[in-house]
Amino acid sequence: MAHYSLSEEQKAFYHGQGYLINLPSVFSPAEMAQLNAELKNLEALLEPGEKMMAIREWHISSRWLYDVCTRPQILDYVEGILGPNFYMWGSQFFAKSPNSKETVAWHQDAYYWPLHPHNSVTIWLAFTDVNEDNGAMQIIPKSHKAGLITHTSNSGDSVLTLELEQGTFNEADAKSLILHAGQISLHDDAIVHGSPANQSDRWRNGLTVRYSGTNVKCDLTKAPQFKAYLVRGADEFNYNPPGVIPTEPFARLSKEHHIASTDEFKK
Structure with a gap:
């Protein structure tokens, strides 16, 4: 099995800029066609009125999604940033339908x-x-590099409930992360990011997956449902409850799993 490592230049760029793109595709066009066809099995589990965003942390219940999140090539790239010991804990689909007005307001994940x-x-x-x-x-x-910035309530078309206060960053510096299907980008948990509306006649679909070094501890009083899936190396800290790899290919996560969360963890 091929190993995909980041160069020292790529690592330096990530740590300096807070993101990384232009990596070799993780899935081929044929594989992406198959994944998009198989994704319909998860979409079929959505209830009337639910959007793709509701497919959140379903790697806990769906082996198909767990396998996508733990694709070795993806883990190789993440290892280049986090080092040899890290776990996977989050996943969510973000989909914008053609000519959708929905946006993702400027925010920081770590907030x-x-x-x-x-x-x-x-x-x-x-x-x-x-x-x-x-x-x-x-x-x-x-x-x-600026640390966490104040967020405020959002009342626009954003799918998020909070957004960064105006004037806390320069929007003119924004860079769009342009990707072909099957490619990935990586970004730091504190980088300011968001996305505008879809003004095209095409769908814009993507899957986010979250990974943390084993030195990262979750406050279980705020997220009692949190599960850490060790995907590389060893967990020398054992700070977080381990997840159980699912066996069902396509299964939805119960709504009760997220009801246990506080608003601060809903993203």
Whole structure:
């Protein structure tokens, strides 16, 4: 099995800028066609009125999704950032229908998460081609170095309940993360990011997966449902309850799993 390592230059870019793109595709076009066909098995489990965003942490219940989240090539890239010991704990689909007005307000992931210290990486796997026309994710390079910034309530078209206060960063510095289906981007848990509306006639679908070093502890009083899946190396800290790898290929996670969460962890 091939091993995909990050170069020292790529690691330096990530730590300096807070993100990384332009990596070799994780899934081929044929594999992505199959994944998109198989994804319909999860979509069929959504209740009337639920959107793709409701497919959140279903890696706990669906072996198919767990296997996507633990693709060795993805883990190789994450290892280049987090080191040899890390776990996977979060996943969620973000889908924008053609000509959708929905946006994702500017925010920092770490603001929502009761995880300490900040040592987490998110990968964004493109299930469709993603560019500026259909609402690609945008990031503010180097913004992860500023620490956590004040967020306020959002009342617009954003799918998030909170957003960064105006004037806390320069939106003119934004960079769009353009990806072909099957490619991934990586970003730091503190980088400022968001995405505009989809102004095209195409879908914009992606899967986010969250990984943290084993030194990262979750505050279980805020997220009692939290489960850590050790995907590389050894857990020398044992801070978090381990997850059980699912056996059912396609199964939804119960709503009660998320009811236990506080608003600070809903993302």
